Amino acid sequence: MSTHLSKPKLGFWQLWNMSFGFFGIQFGFTLQNTNTSRIFSTLGANPDDLALFWLAAPLTGLLVQPIIGYLSDNTWHAYWGRRRPFFFLGAILAAITLFLMPNSSALWMAVLVLWLMDSAINISMEPFRAFVGDKLSVEQQTAGFAMQTFFIGCGGVIAGLLPTLFTDYLGISNTPVNGAIPDTVRYAYYVGGTIYLIAVMWTVFFSSENPPENLEQFKKERQQNKGWTKAFVEIIGGFTKMPKTMVQLAVVQFFTWFSLYAMWVYTTPAVASIVFHSNDAQSAAFQEGGNWVGVMFALYGGVSALAAFILPIFARFTSRKVVHMACLAIGGISLISFLMITSKTIILLPMVGVGIAWASILTMPYAILAGALPANKMGYYMGLFNFFVVIPQAIAGVVLGGLLKNFFxxxxxxxxxxGGACMVVAGLLTLLVKDDAVVAQSKQASDSAAATSGAV
Structure with a gap:
């Protein structure tokens, strides 16, 4: 486990400001998750090719996040700090790609923009995880990740509902014209790009950063670490130095994110087929199904925003890994229940369970991991940890199309x-994880009790 100097306890509004950027980041991710399969299908993609076209998302994360984590660990500026330069740059690039995506006129263009978009989002997102580890004590880290999860949920709700709101309340067309992306989707992306930029810039300009614990030593090490060869060796070498807790969580993450990828890619064609009885992406029924998937994803985002502040309470009475196990099991069973549902209304119910799982996925693994990492490599290891988010998605992207065609x-x-079955497996594997921070706190309490007893 890492050793961290004592850090001041931050107030509610400080936690709010440092986490608010995630509202915009999730706006971008939700638009991507709810509409990418819809856009690809509208532009002519076959269902069994969707998972392959989605590979841009995990592969860009695989490449970008460890590099950004390493670079941000080795960055310090008196005004901009360590993580905020990457928030700033990533937000500008992400906003541009969000404006470009709905204007794709061919499938290859949409796939290319997805690569660019996901790269940009990852540049601004990855340092946010390390930001919590930088600024908060172990005791506040769960609350910090919970605040991020709250904003992720809120961003997810609004972004998911936008196409439906544009259709039902503003009368904007939801039907493709000459094979083009519907106006409801285009305007949703325009709003999303604007909100992304504003929200991340709020964190950039209303949050401060702590300098490295030993600034002179940091500067000396930064000089020694210059050069891409050195960076590459450091990044790859980290795999052999991962804390045990990180290795155990990696297995949990594999099954978790395989499941999430399956859900994000195939919910739109699944719902369009079983609820709206259409497999034709050019039909009004299929596009209505696409809007309804936005509502479903908004629901799980809203549930996760509420659950984000409840789960840490349960964790104090049980443990973080027990809470995570239970939440993943609930989410997995909820996804499996899709097999028995054909009602437009009832299919919303499983998303409550998915929302509970999503809140835990965005909070508990990172809170557990932060307590096991060295403070001077927080960004790098958080980026490396993302390998175990994107590798299962990359594998899913390769195999799910074949499974869909040949087995389903x-x-x-x-x-x-x-995907639901994989999430249940992930929950069971959580029980094998060692939570170093909890062990250390228990030992500290035991030592304190023993010292008090000895004094008496």
Missing amino acids: NNQAVGIIAL
Whole structure:
């Protein structure tokens, strides 16, 4: 476990300001998650190719996050700090790509913009995880990640609902014209790009950063670490030095994110088929299904925003890993239940369970991990940890299309259920994780009690 100097306890509004950027980041991710399959299908993609086209998302994370984590660890500026330069740059690039995506006129253009978009989002997102580890004590880290999860949930709710709100309340067309992306989706992306920029800039300009614990030593090490060869060796070498807790969490993350990828890619064709009875992406029924998936994803985002502040309370009475296990099991069972649902209204119910799981996925693993990492490599290891988020998605992108075609008779709901089973497995594996911070706190309490007893 790492050793951290004592850090001052931050107030509510300080936690708010340092986390608010995630509201915009999740706006971008939700628009991507709810509409990418819809955009690809509208532009002519076959269902069994969707997972392959989605590979841009995990592969850009695989490449970008460890590099950004390493660079931000070795960055310090008296005004900009360590992480905020990357928030700033990533936000500008992400906003541009969000404006470009709905104007894609061909499938290859949409796939290319997805690569660019996901790269940009990762530049601004990765340092946010390390930001919590930098600024907060072990006792506040769960609250810090919970605040991020709250904003992720709120961003997810609004972004998911936008196409439906534009259709139902503003009368904007939701039907493709000449194979183009519907106006509801285009305007949702325009709003999303604007909100992304504003929210991240709020954190950039209303949060401060702590200098490295030993600034002179930091400067000396930064000089020694200059050069891409040195950086590459450091990044790759980290795999052999991962804390045990990180290795155990990596296995949990594998099954968790395989499941999430399956859900994000195949919920739109699954819901369009089993609820709206259409597999034709050019039909009004399919596009209505796309809007409804936005509502479903908004619901799980809203539930996660509420659960974010409840889960840490349960964790204090049980443990973080027990809470995570239970939440993943609930989410997995909820996804499996898709097999039994054909009602537009009832299919909203499983998203409550998914929202509970999502809140824990965004909070508990990172809180557990932060307590096991060295403070001077927080950004790097958080970036490296993302390998175990993106590798399962990359594998899913390669295999899910074949599974859909050869084992599930092109019925996307089967892939959703498979994802649910993987999430249940992830929950069970959580029980094997060692939470170093909890162990250390228990030992400290035990030592304190023994000292008090000895004094008596």
